[in-house]
Each structure stands twice: as C-alpha cells, then as structure tokens.
Amino acid sequence: MNLDFSGRVAIVTGAGGGLGKQHALALARRGAKVLVNDLGGAVDGSGASVSAAQAVVDEIRAAGGEALANGASVTDFDAVQAMVQQAMDAWGRVDILVNNAGILRDKTFAKMDMADFRTVIEVHLMGAANCTKAVWSVMQARQYGRVLMTTSSSGLYGNFGQSNYSAAKLAQVGLMQTLALEGAKFNIRVNALAPTAATRMTANLMPEAVLAALKPEAVVPAMLVLVGEDAPTRTILCAGAGSVEAAHITLTQGAWIGIEGDAPERLAAQLAQVLDRTDDMVPGGGMEQSQFEIERAKHMLGQD
Secondary structure, three states: OOOOOOOOEEEEOOOOOHHHHHHHHHHHHOOOEEEEEOOOOOOOOOOOOOHHHHHHHHHHHHOOOOEEEEOOOOOOHHHHHHHHHHHHHHHOOOOEEEEOOOOOOOEOOOOOOHHHHHHHHHHHHHHHHHHHHHHHHHHHHHOOEEEEEEOOHHHHHOOOOEHHHHHHHHHHHHHHHHHHHHHHHHOEEEEEEEEOOOOOOOOOOOOHHHHHHOOHHHHHHHHHHHHOOOOOOOOEEEEEOOEEEEEOOOEOOOOOOOOOOOHHHHHHHHHHHHHOOOOOEOOOOHHHHHHHHHHHHHHHOOOO
C-alpha cells in the first residue's frame, strides 16, 4: 500500500490541536501540502482565533513542509468554499479531505437544551457535508479524491449523555456510505474513522491513567491508510491505544413473517431468530437489503 503523499494536497479541519493536529503533521511529514483549518474556539464551539491553526502551520514549515492556515467555521458554507479556493489558489488541487472538526455539549437528553442538540449536529454533520460538498466537484474533475469522516464509538454504539454527539456521528457514517457509492466512478473513496484518543474533548470523560495510554498519535496510522492512494472505500475503522478494528452495520438472516393479520404475533414468536447473528451479512447498499427481502418473499410465496 502506497502511503507516500508527495504531491498531494490535504485539508484537515479542526487541526489546531488534538487528533486534527496529529493528522496534519503526519500528512505533511509524508509529503502532503496541508491546509490546516481550525476555528480556534473552545470545546463547546464558542470563540474563534486562527492562532491554533497558524501554530500547526509554523510547525510544519519548520520541519520543511508546506502548509497554510485557515480559520473558517465548517458551519459556514461560504467560508468553507473560500477555504477550498485558498488551497486551489495556492496548490491547484485538493486530493484529501479529513473532516475532523467537532465540539461537545454533553448532557443527558432530559436536561439537554435543543439548541445545543442542533448546534452539535450543525458542526459535526453539516460541517462534514459542507466541506465535502465544497471539494466534491474538484475531486470529480480530477478523477481522484479521498474523504474521511470522523465518526465515534458514541455514534456506533451509544454513550450516556451524548445523544446529540451520537446522532451526529452516526449520521456521518450514513453520509459516508452514500458518498462512497456516488464517488466510486470518479475514484473518490470515502471512509470513516472512530478514534479513541486523549484530547481536550475527552479530558473530562476518562481517568488520567486511561488517558495516558490514549495518545492521539496512535490513531494516525488508521487515518493515513484510509486516505492513501490504495485506500479502501465504505470502510469504518476504530482505532486507539495501538489497536485497530473494523466496524460493520450488518443484516441478519432474519425470518419471513408474511403480511397477514397475525404477522405481529409471528414476529414476536420468531424474534430470537430475527436477532440471531449467525451468517449475518454486510449489504452492498440499501437496495441490496430490499432485494434480499423481495427474493425471500417470492420464495416463500412460491413465485421464484
């Protein structure tokens, strides 16, 4: 697998610190020109300053790399378009987008203000959509693109007190699934990474001893593979503390219950079979699930 990024141009959002900074530094070390985006706000998204992004740019340049700083909010589509144009004006291309920007506004759902729910969705989901939309036509025209969504175990499996964050992070997986299908003919590969790392966003969520083992640098290898020239597509990798796993949204073999009036009772009686994960599968797309159900119905009704 080719993990040399010489000549490539990458945009990394939320790259003023934590995971994003490590992503930007790693790409630059391997030859990429990097536009370092960071709003420079607090963990909850308040405030703004380009100083964090500029500090990372200075570090890349000091090591002999090429980088530019950008302080756009990923929620502002006009500003995001200008960010992409900044990269295009400087380097004439954008090959890689790492959607990493995010905020936290954690509370139990019962206590959560819906404005905080919406804001987290806006940053994580719409931010990723805005940035991807802004580079999509550029990547289509060049017949090359690598897009990475930053999902989370909270989105994949849930986490107490993070209903807004969890919803946004799983929504990014859905966006990835469809964009990977739509981008395939343009050689645009779209993947998702669920990191476990000690950053300022996780500082209050885990004990100090655990945080010490979760260096952000440990997530970087998975990022590099998912945006490399030989990257897979429609892949979800989970990474942290030196370990990497793949997550899948699977479909069980299920059961045919028909559509007669007693279908609810039949489902209740066969629920254990429906939930049984023996021989579960990963559909290639939503239509594959539908076709599976249609073919089973035809067979059960003697129409095949």
